Amino acid sequence: MTVRRTLVFALACVLFTGLFSALSQSQPAAAAESPDDVAAQTLADRYSPVVRLQKLGTRCDSGEQFQPTDVNAVLGDQQVALRGPWRPPDLVRTQPEGTDLGRGYPGHFLDFPGDPLRPGCDYAEWSARINSTHPATVYAHVVADPAYPGQLSLEYWFFYIFNDYNNTHEGDWESVQLVFDAPTPAAALTTNPTAIGFSQHGGAERARWGDSKLEIVDGTHPVVYPAAGSHANKYGQRLYLGRGSEGLGCDDTTRPATELRPDVAYVPMDRADYLKQYPWLAFEGRWGERQRSFFDGPTGPNQKTSWLHPIQDAEATWRDDSTTVPAGKVLGPSGTGVFCTAVGTGSNLLRETLDRIWLLGLLLAALVVLIWFAASRTRWSDAAPLPARRRRAWGQSVVSALRLFRQRPGLFGGFAAAFVVLGLATLLLADLQAARRDSPTDLGAPTENATGLWASILALAITVLTAATYVALLAAVTSTLDRLDRDVPVTAAFTWHDVRSRARPLAAVAVRYFVIIAVLTIIVATIPLAIYYAAGRAFAIPAVMAEQVSASTALKRSRLLVKGRWWRTAGPLAIIVGLGLSVGPIAGIILLLATDLRPTLINVVSSLLFALAMPLVAAAVVYLYFDRSTTQAESPGSGDLPEPDRTYSRQGRP
Template identity: 35%
Template sequence: MDAVLGRPDVTLRTPHGTITAPTSSQLATAGPDSYLNLPGDALRPGCDYEKWYDKIREGHEPTIYSRVVTDQGQVAVQYWFYYVYNDWNDRHESDWEMIQVDFDAPTVAAALATEPAQTAYAQHEGSEVADWGSDKLRIVNGTHPVVYPGQGSHASYYSQEHWLGRGSATGFGCDDTTAPGTEVRPQVTLLPTTVPTNPKDPFAWLAFTGHWGEKQPTFNNGPTGPATKTQWRTPIAWVEDEGRPASVDLPQVPTMATIAFCGMVSQGSTLFLRLLAQPVLTGAAILAALALIGWLIARTTWRHSDPTTVDRKRTVGQILAAMFAIAWRLTPQLLPIAGVLFLSTYLVRTLTRLATHIGPKGTITDLDPGVNAWWTWVVAGLSWALVAVIDAVCAAVVLDLLEQRRDGRTADLRAAAIEAKAHRTPVYVFLVTVLLVGTAFITFWLAPVALVMLTLWSVAMAASAQEERPLRAAFRRSAALVRTRPVKSAIVALLLVLTAAGIGPFVSGVLLLLTGWPIWIEDLIGGLMTAVVMPAAVIGLGLLFFDLRRRADQPKAGTA
């Protein structure tokens, strides 16, 4: 507290006015409606709090606060940690966290003669417990329990993992303790057992019942201090009531469900925080986006899609309607393709999990990606390359089925597969597109370029399949056709490709959010969704190609 209190850039806002450079005694008498205000904006922090912390910690050793108390015939030793800023799915100034070590002893003297019985690590509004001899509890020199704080949230964990939370006790989102860190052995300052009543007491700040951070809406409000917590008043009962034997650690190899869940919660929280920080601008942007979507849906024509005629002009709505109708009529042929897509992806995920070995090194600060890390990357890379090839072949077969339907022939899966094997250029077009667009997508700055590339090349595979164009000519043909109807092409291409890529993760993430099913089942359902939707998306891109080709030499007119 010496590094924070008494500074001219820290204020205490009370119902009676603002106090600059507040002292411990001023906090003690401030009241519950007061807020400590640190330099920065909690909802739009940038790097302000990190820089401020780097400045104020000069000349100060890392310090934690210990409290020894007897409760219900046992001794509890609490260690309280103070952090300047909480940067997780919620954002607020100051953060108080703690762990507790319990002794089955009636007095402190008796506790000194025995080992601890158990520990409790506070995590958000709950806690996780472990016996002193538990395998999950790491102890240094037989006396010092090791704590792994969650990145941003500071929730205390026993090991380095990714953690799943779906409630207030566990936090709502994904905690991460895997990053290599720095071992810190802080100095310990002993707190009084009870809250001081004298404002001149060095620990008078314990009597502060207000908030240790600026006033903000909902869970972004500054937290209250240690003495206001349940575990301060009834430490043993707190463990009995709130303690759980384990936290839910996520698979070491991220799954579709976990990636989607963590991403949705994180992005949803970011949007909510922006709405709180800039309500007018963010709200207007959301309403504008919804209005644009509604306008596009209302503007296009959905009826008279004529799924019996493949090669014809269509609006966006008619392309989508015909896509579903044609896919439904080709169900007997598309189901085996979906099965191949699903099994190939599931096999690759299984191989990647088997090839991955993650475990602790000899130190307590690093997470080793495994003694066979190079082998893991090789297996994962080759496996996903194989999946890309299988996806490409399946897409080529779907386009050949669409060609059969265009020519009025009976859909023949075997004949389509033979044609795809004989004419391989569409497969190469698919692989080149995935490689270049995918590489651009994984880099933040090139993501807009990836979207442009995806739009320009959206019908390159169809051009190669339907017109038997070579590789480079197929890309040129696609770009030329797309330029005749760029907005329409972008809407259809991005909608179909992003839906095919995102429907599986979205469904599995929602299932992880709403159900208590095992993650592998949620992943299974998400994988099935992707496998079913992908062939339909290929049909949609094929219909877009025929539409653009029909319109290529005609002026823009009518409804798009």
């Protein structure tokens, strides 16, 4: 009897325990299966984005090395630490879990393996390791805005472990947000979104559902192009120029190579429910190492305005378009191209010296001293433009060129006009390139078809045209100064006749000069030889015109003029040519930062300034040539140099 009672009691305990366990496990499921959440999850699956990542770089510091990451791949990892807000930051916990972050921890931050100021390959290798066992993931959350009761927001949040952009930093949260004219998720399932916003640095860009710039797959899945490194979400394959809320720099989406359909991790609508499933959404700290300025790690989605007030945030921060960098190569360095390079270079310099302010101060001081030294080691006064054949300091060469331009604006204006015509030709070639790839004719926004044989041929043609025009300009300015020196008539017709009569040796010098430099610059180790050769033969074109010698003799003549004075020649040439090349881009950068002008127009302005500067540069180079030739003639042992073979009459006709 006792045994029977014991068995009955044991069986009752088992049944009771099983029933209690089943009831306790069913409670969260019941909460997660609320009608609104069921409809919201269906909505999240229906509109989940298609992500087209950029081409993986061949090195860890190029291309795209990161993908949308499952937060669970980071939390609990032995290389992650939670640190406090004190200085130096104290270690709070290693391998923090989601439940640890659920305590809030305002002012704290997660510390990932690596140094964001000198990332090297650490983050790329860590990302590859943790993502190899976790699928790409996006977190979907549906939220109603109290200020807009008739609308609903569906947000997708992407987490990347590193922002490999100008402002390198650990952690990166980006989002895609859809807006519905519907009060509930169930109602949203019966209609289409009215608008969509892609996060981009400090702002976002909107599109109407069905806009031509928005790609949609299978009727409901928007296509997003994360920019390489920065992960700013873009609508197309372009090179985007950032100012203000668009970020500072250039975002590249021109080479999409990997298409992902991340797993959708649905975040319940109610705070209590989503904190049970994702306790890390209560974290009030930063998802990345604390650093100065914009190298700091970001806060999480729950700390963004759009988390609780998505429609209000959209109305306040979304803009209608983004600025694209014109792809068509214009005459001279473009303002936008130099802007992209300058921002990247400047941010790298700042990043490398941020924790070594003394080094940044030392570099700036060295630059100031160098400019002061170069300016003080020359003379600027007594710079009469004529006679051309006399000894001058390089500062006097610059001033003489300016005064000559002022005295003969018509003639030098004609020289500048030749470059303007060339600039128009390059714009036409750019439009042809844009038309060939069926893209908008805004000087072409580059796409994946912007490279290839046709683009390479166009780029080569523009480069050859620019070089040929500069050679002709340098020859024309030399002829002009030579005629003025000999007091014979100077007109545009005479000048261009002189250039045409010396076309063969000019072409031979140009081909040898530019081909040798191009070959030497292909290999990094021989770049110093290219620089040495470029300065040593810089006076070959003036020698062809002023001394009427062959191409080979002109190259030899230039080498002899520079021999023993290479540094004194290369320095002034670098300053003069550098000033001429930089005036357009500097003006372009100022216009980019201070105005809302279209980049196309800004590049045209840069090109026009380049066209005006080149005749001045050519005149200054010719004055340097006459200084060297005069100095050489006055020095002993110059009798073995070739004599000029002039064929001009006193009236200036050949």
